[in-house]
Amino acid sequence: MSGSSMWEAVSGIIRRDLLLAMRRRSDAAMSVFFLVIVASLFPLGVGPEPAVLRTIGPGVLWVAALLACLLSLSRVFTADYLDGVLEQMVLIPQPLAVLVVGKVLAHWLISGLPVVLLSPLLGLQFGLSGESLGVLVMSLLLGTPTLSMIGAIGAALVLGVRGSGLLVALLVLPLYVPILIFGAGAVTSSMAGIGGEANLSLLGACLVLSLFLAPWATAAALRIALE
Amino acid sequence: MSVNWSKYSAPQTFYPLAGRLIPWFACVAVVLMGIGLYMGFFIAPTDFQQGEAYRIIFVHVPAAWMSMFLYVVMAVWAGVGMGLNARLSFMMAQAIAPTGAMFTFLALLTGAMWGKPTWGAWWVWDARLTSELILLFQYAGVMLLRTSIDDVRRADRASAVFALVGVVNVPIIYFSVQWWNTLHQGASVSMATGSKMASTMLMAMLLMTVAFWLYSIAVILARVRCVMVERESSPVWDEKPTAVQETVEAR
Numbered sequence: 001m002s003g004s005s006m007w008e009a010v011s012g013i014i015r016r017d018l019l020l021a022m023r024r025r026s027d028a029a030m031s032v033f034f035l036v037i038v039a040s041l042f043p044l045g046v047g048p049e050p051a052v053l054r055t056i057g058p059g060v061l062w063v064a065a066l067l068a069c070l071l072s073l074s075r076v077f078t079a080d081y082l083d084g085v086l087e088q089m090v091l092i093p094q095p096l097a098v099l100v101v102g103k104v105l106a107h108w109l110i111s112g113l114p115v116v117l118l119s120p121l122l123g124l125q126f127g128l129s130g131e132s133l134g135v136l137v138m139s140l141l142l143g144t145p146t147l148s149m150i151g152a153i154g155a156a157l158v159l160g161v162r163g164s165g166l167l168v169a170l171l172v173l174p175l176y177v178p179i180l181i182f183g184a185g186a187v188t189s190s191m192a193g194i195g196g197e198a199n200l201s202l203l204g205a206c207l208v209l210s211l212f213l214a215p216w217a218t219a220a221a222l223r224i225a226l227e
Numbered sequence: 228m229s230v231n232w233s234k235y236s237a238p239q240t241f242y243p244l245a246g247r248l249i250p251w252f253a254c255v256a257v258v259l260m261g262i263g264l265y266m267g268f269f270i271a272p273t274d275f276q277q278g279e280a281y282r283i284i285f286v287h288v289p290a291a292w293m294s295m296f297l298y299v300v301m302a303v304w305a306g307v308g309m310g311l312n313a314r315l316s317f318m319m320a321q322a323i324a325p326t327g328a329m330f331t332f333l334a335l336l337t338g339a340m341w342g343k344p345t346w347g348a349w350w351v352w353d354a355r356l357t358s359e360l361i362l363l364f365q366y367a368g369v370m371l372l373r374t375s376i377d378d379v380r381r382a383d384r385a386s387a388v389f390a391l392v393g394v395v396n397v398p399i400i401y402f403s404v405q406w407w408n409t410l411h412q413g414a415s416v417s418m419a420t421g422s423k424m425a426s427t428m429l430m431a432m433l434l435m436t437v438a439f440w441l442y443s444i445a446v447i448l449a450r451v452r453c454v455m456v457e458r459e460s461s462p463v464w465d466e467k468p469t470a471v472q473e474t475v476e477a478r
Contacts, residue, residue, distance in 0.1 A: 153392055157385050161375050170371055171389060174364035177357070178399070217392050220309075224384040 009094040010102035017106030031072045032114045038064040039122045050127045057126030058187035069147045072111040073155045097215040104152045112144035135190040142203040143183040149210040156221035245448040256441035263434035271428045280344040289436040291334035297327035302394045305387035317383035322450040328366035354403040355411040365393040
């Protein structure tokens with residue numbers, strides 16, 4: 001198997017998924033709106049005290065980003081599962097795990113990247129200052145691909161299972177906890193003046209580890225779902 | 228004497244074997260638990276810092292160890308099942324999950340009971356407590372995923388994949404007191420430096436651990452027998468081969 005043909009398969013899948021998302025822009029826009037609304041609800045519920053908002057800001061934004069990712073997980077494989085495309089993908093000579101990387105990257109570009117780009121604006125709502133805003137964007141940039149990678153395992157496991165929407169949340173959210181802790185921890189520690197480098201490094205390590213391991217687990221789960 | 232181990236990988240032969248083993252494991256577990264609890268509550272000296280409240284560790288620490296150990300064992304059975312496509316391995320993985328979840332819950336519960344007099348709080352958001360709570364969620368996830376899928380083969384394999392993915396959490400729990408500066412105290416017993424507690428305390432704790440371990444084996448074997456009966460629409464395995472014969476003839 002030559003490397004160029006694998007790359008062609010991956011880029012083909014990414015192009016196709018992006019094209020499909022462009023044709024149904026409202027789907028992708030929904031998770032972004034969800035993020036904005038959830039993040040805006042907290043100041044209304046907790047009260048507009050700037051000191052309180054600054055304290056809870058990193059955690060709230062991270063939880064909102066995590067939920068937005070969770071809500072969009074059903075879009076990764078379900079449509080392809082229902083119309084039979086997924087079965088064809090299994091039959092392609094390129095390894096399924098490599099194709100999964102393409103699917104997950106496309107999912108991240110559609111639902112993760114807008115969250116990262118929007119986060120400085122939401123951070124301003126919570127009164128985050130210059131440097132911690134940068135750390136927030138960095139932490140989301142490193143963290144959201146990991147969320148997509150882990151989420152894909154759950155999405156593949158519950159394909160065609162009844163009550164899959166709730167089940168995927170129960171399966172995936174516990175696995176998201178370390179990412180949430182490191183991500184929100186990076187912003188909090190940079191606000192405290194310690195610097196968020198340690199937590200950002202841990203997020204990077206999680207990303208590398210999940211890039212390496214999650215596609216195999218997802219591919220195994222897809223094969224089980226398609227048996 | 229050589230034993231043909233692979234013979235027992237068939238549910239038909241494992242079912243009677245498990246039935247014969249259960250009483251042994253159960254009896255020894257009860258006896259050891261009795262000795263361990265007696266030593267823990269009456270013989271072991273009172274801790275000079277924590278008073279009598281520390282005695283909960285004779286349940287807490289073994290339960291916490293078992294919760295992690297059983298998860299790894301479950302994942303190993305799941306992995307063996309995926310690799311060798313063996314039905315019995317998946318059945319074992321299915322049987323282990325509820326016992327592991329029970330020990331995880333027990334560890335959290337006894338931890339809360341100990342935390343209230345010692346730390347002044349039932350619960351703190353500390354790395355070890357949080358990761359143990361995640362372990363409970365993972366056990367729940369494995370069991371829920373299995374019950375949500377009607378096809379047994381798919382349920383087996385899907386929950387096996389999820390169990391294997393979750394193994395990542397076990398070292399995080401185990402090393403959480405070393406990696407993070409936590410409120411939960413560090414390990415008092417370790418392979419490298421030996422024990423930092425009185426020998427009767429250590430003895431009671433080890434006895435309780437062995438007792439919990441044997442109890443788990445007994446309960447898991449009993450449950451795996453139930454799983455076998457549940458999965459086979461016509462359970463005809465019995466301790467006596469003649470019973471099988473009679474059932475077959477009766478049809």
